[in-house]
Every structure is written in C-alpha cells, then in structure tokens.
Amino acid sequence: MPAPRCPVVVGRTGELAAVRSALAATRLGRGSTTALLGPAGIGKSRLAREAVVAAEAWGIPALTGRAVPHGDATAFRPIAEALLAGLRRHEGFDARPELGRLVPRWRVDDRPEGSVLVLAEAVLRLLQDLAPDGLLLVLEDLHWADPETLSVVEFLADNTERVALLLTARDEPDAVAQLTDALARRGACTVRILAPLTAPEIDAMIDACGIDTLVDTADRQALRRRSAGLPLLVEELLGAEPGVVPRSVAESVRTRLAAFPDDGRAALQAAAVLGERFDWRVLADTVGLDETAALAVLRETIRSGMIEPAEQDEFRFRHALVRDAVLADLLPPERAAWAARALAAVRHRQPELDGPWCDVAADLALTAGDRAAAAEVLLEAGRRNLARGALLSAETTLRRAREVSDDPTAVDELLAEVLTSAGKTEEAAAISRRLLDAAPHAAAARVRLARVHVRAGRWAAAEAELRQVPTDGADGLRAMVVRATVALEDARPDDAAHLAAAAHERGPVDVRVEALLLLSRLARRSDLDEAEALALRARTLAEQHGLAHAAARAAYERAIAGVQETLRVDLLAEARARVAALGDLAGVAVLDLQETAIRNARWEAEEAVAAATRCITASRRLHLATLPKALVLDAAARAYLGEQAEAQLAEAQALAPDDTHLRGEIAQVRAMWALDRGDDTAAHAHLEEAMTQFARRPDEVTGSPGVGLWLMTTVACDAGRIAPPEPPDPLTNRWNRGMARFAEAIARGRRGDRAGALTAFDEAEDTLRSPVDIGWHRLQARRLVAGAALVDGWGEPARWLAADLPKVEARGRERWAAALRGQLRRAGVAVPRRTTTVVPAVLREKGLTSRESEVLVLVAEGLDNREIAARLVLSVRTVEKHVERLLAKTGAARRPALVAEAVRLLGGRRDS
Structure with a gap:
C-alpha cells in the first residue's frame, strides 16, 4: 500500500514555535533567520511546509526555492526559483539589470556581471518591495547550494527586514554548517538541530496515521529500530510489508550504490553482511583493501550519508534500513560469499573470538551456510559467557546453538548447567533427565541432575542420584560436595563438614570454591567472623581462576554472614545487584529471603513484606526451595503489622510437611502474634512447641529469634524459675544473645542480685541496640523484664514502661500498648493519656487523619522522610505512604509544593 502521510507534526513543538515566532516578527517589521538542520528524512521539509501553511493563514506571502544535487545545479538556483514565483504576482521593480543573473528576461547581454554583494543588495531590495507587510522566504536543501548562493544568503540574514528567512540543510560538516555557525555566533540566525523522534513520539505518529494493524509491541519495537526515529522512514515503513525495505528507500540506496566505484560498492556490501556495526579493519580484510584504501572508501561512504563513525575502530550504517536495502540488493550466493570471506577475516583479526565476536562469527557462519561452524562458535560463546x-547471555547463546546443531548433546550439558545456576530448575531437570536417558551410566549426568534437585529443594531425589555415582575421580569429587550440601540441609552438620573438607582438599577449583562456601554456611552457627572469612577465601579463589558466577555466589554468602551482626541491608543490596546482573535468579531469591529476615529484625515490616513478596513470586515461578521459608518470613513481617497470616503458614507447612525446623519457625510466628496482643502465656506455649520441633533435629543450624523469645518467656512466665534454661545451640545471632541477657536479668533479680540484674539489663540493651536497633524484640523483652522487676523490686520498671509506651502507640499496636498501661497502673504510676493529635478543622475538611496531621506538621518544618520517621518512631516506608496520601489529599504535585501548602494550612506555622 502507499506510504501514509501523518496528518499532524509530532515531536517538533519547539521548532514550530520558533517558526511561528519568526512569522509574527515579520508583521511587526522585523526580519529573522531560522535554520533547520538534520539528516535526510528527519522532517525538515515537513516543517518548511508547515511554515508556508502558517504564513498563508496569516496573510503573509511565502516564496520557496530549493537547491539540487551538483549534477543538476544552477548558480543561485534556490533564490532564483523563489523570486520567479514572487515575480509572477509582481512587476515594475527597477533593479532589473542587477537581477538579470537570476531572472532571464531581465538579463542585459552586454552588461558585465557585478559582484555577488551587488546582487545580494538587489535581492534584498526586491524582497522588501515584495513584502511591504512581511514575507516568508524558504530556501531548502542548501547542502547542495553553490558558494555564491550561500554568500547571498549570508547577506540576507545579516540585513533583511520584514522577511522571515527559513533555511533547511543536512547537519554535515560543510559550508552550510560553517555559515549557520557564524550567523548564530553573531546573533543573526537561530539554529535548530532536529533530533530523531523518541519511542513515544514514534508511537504517537503511528497512532495519528491510523494504522490499526500495528498493535503488537514487538512490531512497534522493530519499526522504531529500523526507522531510527526519522519521520519519513516511519511513514515509509508503515506503508511497506513487514520486514520489507520500502521501495523508495531501496531505490534511493540502489541509486547511491550505482554511483560508487567498484571498491566502494564492494565495501558497502561486505559491511552490510558484517552487521549494522562493523570493525573497519575486518572490513578491509574482507574486501581485500589495504588500510589506506579502506579509509578512503569509508570517507566516501560517510559523505554519502550511508555510513557514520561509531566508537574507536567501529563504523555503523546511519540507518538500519540502509543496511537492509544493501542486503536486499544482494543475491543469496553473493551474500553467502561475502559472509564466508568476512568469517575468515574475523577469525584472522580476532582468533580468540572474545566478547561479541563469537556472536558475529556465528551469524556469518549461518549466512555462509556452515551450520556446523555456527554451532561450534555458539557453544564456545555459551561456555565463555558461563x-x-x-x-542470561549464556542461555540465549546456547539456545541458538541448539537450533543449528546436528548433535546438541554438548550444548544440552552446558545449557543444563546454566539453567541450574540461574535457578530454572524445571527445564534444567528435564534436560538433565534427557541426557541421563541417553547415557544411563554417565556419572556426570547423575551429578548434574542431583544438583538440579538440590537447587529445587528435593533432597531425597538428589540423594538417590548420588548413591549411583562412584566415589573416585572428578565426578566423585563433584558428587561429594553435592552430598555435603544434602547433609547440611538434612541437619547432619558433622557429615557436611567432613565431606566439604575432603572435597576442598582433593577437588578441582570449582569444587574447592563450593566446599568453602558450604564450610562458611556451617560456620554461621558458631563463629560469624570465621563464616565471613571462609566466604572471602572462596571469592578470592574464584576470582583468581575466572569463575565469575562462583565469585558472585561467594560475595553474597559473605554478605549474608556479615549482616547477621550488623543488619546492614546495603550489603545485601550490593550483592543482589551483582547476582541479578549475572542472571542468577535463584541467587536473587536467596538474597530477597535474607533481606526479609534482616528487615524483620530491624522492625521494618513494610519493606520486609516487599522483599518476601519478591522472593515468593520468584520461588513459585522457578520452583525454588526458598518458597516455604519465604512464606513464613512473610507471615512474620505481617505479624509486626498486626496481621495474622495463617494462610501463609498453612501453605508453608503443606509444602514441607517433614521439615521440623520450618514447623518450629511457624510456631515462633504464632508466638510473635500472641506477644503483640500481650498474651504471654499463649506465646510461651507456641515457643515451647517451636523448641520441641527444633529438638527433633538437634543439629539443625538455626538462628531463629524464637530461641531468644523462648528463653525470655520461659523465665518471665514461671515465677519460681531463678535461672534461664540452656539454649539448644550456640547463640551466634545478636537478637538471641541480647534476649538471653534479658532473661538472665530477670533470673538475677529473682535471686536478689539487683546489681547483677541491672548489669545484665544494660548489656542486653547494648547488644540489641547497636549497631542497628532490633526494636520489636528489645521492646517486648523490656516489657517482660519490667513485669518481673515490678514483682521482684529492682531496676526502674515504671520509667522503662513510660518511655516505651509512646513508641508502641506510635506503631499502632493497641493490645501491646494496653498491656504496658496495665503494668504502669500496677506500678502505681498515673498512666499518661494516649497521645492523639487533634486535627484542626481545616485539615479535617481535607480528610486528613490524626497521623497524617502529625506528618504534615513535620513536613512543614522541612524534615525529610527519614527524619520524620525517627521523630515519630515509624519506618521510612510508612512515612513515604503518609506523604503520598498527603500529596493526593492536598493536591500538591511535588514535595516543595506540599511544604508550601502545609505552611499555609497550618496558618504560617513551621513548628509543631
């Protein structure tokens, strides 16, 4: 179908405004010059037509002239064309002898030609005579104009009155560019460089053209890429069949190709086969030119507008369609021949095929018809990417290799490894089973499938495969480290440590790295410093041997070990970004799980829910072993918000019915819910259940805060207990160490050791406060300690309770706050009224709540969200939500406008 023409001008608001301003100035007797510069097809002529339409609508005469390519050039052609059009409507001008060089019928044969300056003055006088009330003079395509024409244009730009001079030309380093730059520097010309349309502007142009069939996102993306943002090409592509070069573009490229000498034409054809971007030295080898000749040819192609420099040694086609047109003009045998020569040149220049050269070589091999070579190159590319x-790059490359390979076994082996590393366990398992069926006695295939089962949390299935793998050789060592992982997950830490140590001592580098990471995980239960050091050793070893993915895993294992004490989420974020960049989706899920746990410890419930949601979503999609734990941690985060999330707990238990550690974690979440309601007896019962479940696998590595809570409630709920129970495992986590000291404070107070009780209390406070406050556990522990201290007569329980009450109220924990007020009454202290903010009428009218009013007052003071959160004892995320609602309710667009509105609503006050 014919190319549609867009009925509106898209994306040129600034340029249209400049043209209309120039037209308005002519009506006030002022002259102006505007230059529109840009590549072919950018829309210069369309803007010139819009200028003519606007001029005619305002009753301003418009004259248009156009320069033509040098093969058909006439001196002063654009000016003569414009003036002849004007003179058809005007006679009687007295400067005819001077203008005879432009207007044939005014020529005086025996009169010598005057200078260009005299001619320019005559043109200026004629324009002023033609434009008593203003005139638009459009001179197009001045990149083809002769030097004399440009001299007249310069004179007009410097001296014109009542004339809006509009110039168009390509943005190339030529005489026009020098002229417009000089005019712009002395304020005689406004230069507008037309930029390619943006993606939204291209979409708007498509919609304006009324092309209903182009609705698929992929089709639109392809059109955006091929058009390079040029409005003319957008229209041409809309009128062409999908994937077909528009006829006008093909003819234009064919004409330009025919004008090149043989070397130039061959270079363009070879470049098109190499790709949209190409290395000029590879191109020279392909065409058979020395470097000097190749550079000379490239210089000519740049002048033609078909090629442009890219980066360093690279050049590129100016538009994807130009390359498509050159390729379309080649016969299939010609294309294959050029591809074969280019492949040889690539192998000569880049024998290692590093970086993108693997993909380039594979594409050339396919174009040359050599599928075997393409499969070999793609397999190597996949291996290097891994x-x-x-x-992600490895997966994409290997899928391409599989499509062209006659025997994909080697490709499948590597693809299964890539998918396992990325956490795509279902497809990895399917490929691994297929490989195992083809080679039932291959130990490597069984180890590979066992790894997939481990990644998916299918420990029994992994063990079944490993039992059939011999213990000797490289496969036996790789099986050994997988066995260690299974042992760790099966709560057999001694077996896991023995196997990991043996694998580290005897295995190849990749096995040694994996063994160090397992030993690091084991060390977390007793020595966090040792765990971090082992992870660092693993990372250093991996980096020394170029194992990038293993190094990234070591980095995140080190981050996990490090944050157990510091609770620094920034370390997790850095590790997550690195793992995500590699495409390790399972690793990202693990780090999201860890962030959930750390956010919970920091009492940042909203952020914890967000991290848990990410982990749950990925775990469901990829069938990862992280799903049950993520559901439990999500339920814990919601408990901090006062929500009872039994559905998550039930699903987690159904997913792992035999996991006693998970059952203990579920009981701990229910205990948290009870503590939040002030029901200490129910909480202790749930925590007893948790410890019972933990005891069923006594060697399970756990840092569950349920252990510390159990120590606390055991002492607090039993008035006759004068010593805390023994914890089930080393208390490596700060929250458990802190709560153990709080439990010791209660026990010492019962024994009458008031000084010892206060010492333990202070030590517990320091442990839980620094370096990041573990707020929920600390305040719950203080409540339990205060209750015991009231009975046993030590410390300052009334002061503790009075200090904590507003913090708990600020969190909206009503039942917990009620328990604190009850303790204060038992202490004989006047209970402070619950702090509520009286909402002024002007704020009530806007629907603001009490809490939103408090936030608004602090916004008016100029505090940022973090400062407001600290002042009101809220999380930053909660404050962000309040501010979002304040923006909506006040109608303020941004934070500065909200501050101004807050000051106005509060009667000019910036204080509380």
Missing part, C-alpha cells in the same frame, strides 16, 4: 557469570 565462565564470566553472564547466565
């Missing part, structure tokens, strides 16, 4: 940890 080695540098680029899992």
